[in-house]
Each structure stands twice: as structure tokens, then as C-alpha cells.
Amino acid sequence: MGLLAGVGIAYATKQKRQFGREIDRYVESLLSDAERSGDAVVTDADWEDVPAPVQRYFETVLDDGQSHVRSVRLRQHGEFRLGGPDASWRSLEATQHVTTAPPGFVWDATIDVLPMLPVRVIDRYSHGDGTLDARLRSAVSVADAGPSPDMNAGELVRYLAEAVWYPTALLPANGVEWNGIDERSAMATLEHEGASASVVFHFDENDEISSVTTERYRQEDDSYAPWTGYFRDYERRNGMRVPTAASVEWNLPDGDLQYWRANIDEIVVGPETAR
Numbered sequence: 001m002g003l004l005a006g007v008g009i010a011y012a013t014k015q016k017r018q019f020g021r022e023i024d025r026y027v028e029s030l031l032s033d034a035e036r037s038g039d040a041v042v043t044d045a046d047w048e049d050v051p052a053p054v055q056r057y058f059e060t061v062l063d064d065g066q067s068h069v070r071s072v073r074l075r076q077h078g079e080f081r082l083g084g085p086d087a088s089w090r091s092l093e094a095t096q097h098v099t100t101a102p103p104g105f106v107w108d109a110t111i112d113v114l115p116m117l118p119v120r121v122i123d124r125y126s127h128g129d130g131t132l133d134a135r136l137r138s139a140v141s142v143a144d145a146g147p148s149p150d151m152n153a154g155e156l157v158r159y160l161a162e163a164v165w166y167p168t169a170l171l172p173a174n175g176v177e178w179n180g181i182d183e184r185s186a187m188a189t190l191e192h193e194g195a196s197a198s199v200v201f202h203f204d205e206n207d208e209i210s211s212v213t214t215e216r217y218r219q220e221d222d223s224y225a226p227w228t229g230y231f232r233d234y235e236r237r238n239g240m241r242v243p244t245a246a247s248v249e250w251n252l253p254d255g256d257l258q259y260w261r262a263n264i265d266e267i268v269v270g271p272e273t274a275r
Contacts, residue, residue, distance in 0.1 A: 019120065020138065023106070023108055023122055026106045026122070027097050029126065030104050030105070030106055030126055031071055031097065033099065033104070033126075034071045034099035034100075034101065035101040040067065040068040041065050042063070042064065042065065042066040042067075042068065042168060042171070043064060044059075046058070046171045046172070047171065050172065050178040050186075051179070051180030051186045052180070052183065053180070053183060053184055053186055053203045054178050054180075056203070056207040057201075057203055057209065058167070058171070059207070060206070060207040061167050061234075061240050061241040062167060062168065063239055063240075066168065066240060067168075067239075068100075068171075069166040069167075069168045069269050070099060070101055071097070071098065071099050071100070071270065072097075072269045073096070073097050073098075073267075073268045074094075074095070074096040074098070074165060074266065075094070075096075075264070075266040076092070076095075076096065076109075076262040076263065076264055077091075077092065077265060078091075078260065078261050078262025079092055079260075080111045080260050081257075081258070081259045081260075082111070082113065082259075085255065091111070092109055092111050092260075093109070093110050094107060094108060094110070094262070095108050095109075098159070098165075098166060100166060100168070100169040100174060101174065102192065103156065103175075103190070104124075104127070104159070105124060105155075105158075105159055105162075106122065106124045107122065107124065108120070108122055109123070117136065117137065118136075118137060119135065119137075119142060121133070121134040122134075123155070124155070125152070125155035125156060125158070125159055127193060128192060128193025128194055129147035129152055130148075130152040130155025130156065131145065131146040131147055131155075132145040132146060132151070132219065145219045146219075149195070150219075151219065152193075152194070153195045153196060153217060154216050154217035156190065156192060157197040157214055157217075159190075160188060160190050160197045161199050161212045161214070164212075164242060165242050165243070165264065165267060166242075166269070167240055167242065168240075170188060175190055175191070176188050176189070176190050177190075181200065185200055185201065187201075198214060199212050199213070199214045200212065208234050208243075209243070210230065210232070211228060211229060211231065212228065214227055218250065225250050225252060226251035227249070228249050229249075230248070231245070231246050232245050232246070233245040238267060238268075242264075242267060245262070246261070246264070247260060247261035247262075248260045248261075
């Protein structure tokens, strides 16, 4: 091994370790800010004033006496597509930490873009700031975005749409304002730290959320575009009915571009969500 190659490997190893420590700090900060639920539990009164389809949803997925979720850890495995509709799907493994009071998350994903060339992606929302940081082999930056007003709002949209995995976060007591659209859909709006997110939730014949739709910021071309998430395979986890499979796509003028699809292997709520 030549001297320059050895120096390069040592530098990359150092950068990888530094990035890992940085991610650990993000998660520790997120969880340390989370409010504790105490004795707060769900009752029928929590959804008295929401639209009818939302009432039926809460009655389906939540039980009387369910504790309010304040922190949750998700483990996902699936595929991610980088590029256009002809691009190949790449395997993905991710851990996501979420807090609901205040709202925030850290999504820590590894995507195998090529054999032996993984990209580690950190997508997060904390203290009102939304950021994206992607590094080849955890060392070389390949994408970096935010915080900015558009990114902040876009990441809050993600938090709100993904609340199907921690559904007590969708209760009005947690700052979500619901407006009815029809018997199978309603719009949820959440404001936090100057950012605002509005998402339309669509309910199926089982009164479960089957999809979400919204306009979301797309950093690839610095514009807003229609965005849809799909949820399926509901199971009871932590006393709540939640989906265990999902996919998301951009709805572009040239057609729908699905770019993430995954199964949710683990959903852990409470203080044990620490890494």
C-alpha cells in the first residue's frame, strides 16, 4: 500500500468516526428535549371535536387509557431509488428516532448505492430546523441541504405524515388542527417554530389511514411538487394499530416517481428508545 493510499484510508476512517459521533449527538439532543408523558392517557374526549372520519380513525387505532407517545424508535428495511424512473432500486436499512413534544426526528439510513459503496443519509428535524446530510461511506459529502424555510416546512410535513406510526401525535392535544374534506378524508395542519405543515389524510373502509397527500418542497430542483405516501399491513404495536409497510412518491408532470418503500421491523416507544 502506498503512502498516499494509507493517508487517504486513515482520513476516511477519521471522517467516518466523526460523522458517527455527530449522529449520536443529534439523537441524544433530540431525546433529551422530549417531554415525558407522565400520566397523560387517551380518552374519548381527545377527539370529540374532530371531523367524523378522523374520529373513526382514532376509535380504531387507539384504546381508552393509551399513553401519549413522547418518543419512538423505528427500524426499517427496504429500498431507495436515486434518480429518475429508470434508476435501479438500492437496498436500505434505517433507524429513526422521533419525539412528539416537541416534534422532531433523526432518520439515520444506509443505502447501498454500489457494492462496497454505501451512502449514509441523515434526514432530520429539530428545533424547527430541517436538514439533509448524505455522505459516501460516511466520509465524502454527496448531498447537503438546509436549514431553510422550505426545508424546515418540508421536514415538518414528513413528521406529520409519518405520525401514523405514533398516532397519539395526531390528536388535537398535540397541536394538530383538523379540517374535514369528505367522509373519507381530512386535512391536518401543524405549526411549529415558524414552520407550517398541512397534509391530507385519506381513510379506507377499515377506518385506517391508507394514504397521505400534500405539496412538499423538493430540494432536487428547488421547487414544490405533489407528494403521496401509502400505508398498509396494519398490526397492533404498543397498544396501537399502525402500518408496517409504506411507500412514498413524487407526483410529477412526467408521471409518478416512487423513491422509497420499506417495511417497519420494529416500533419501540418510551425511554427505551435510546440507541
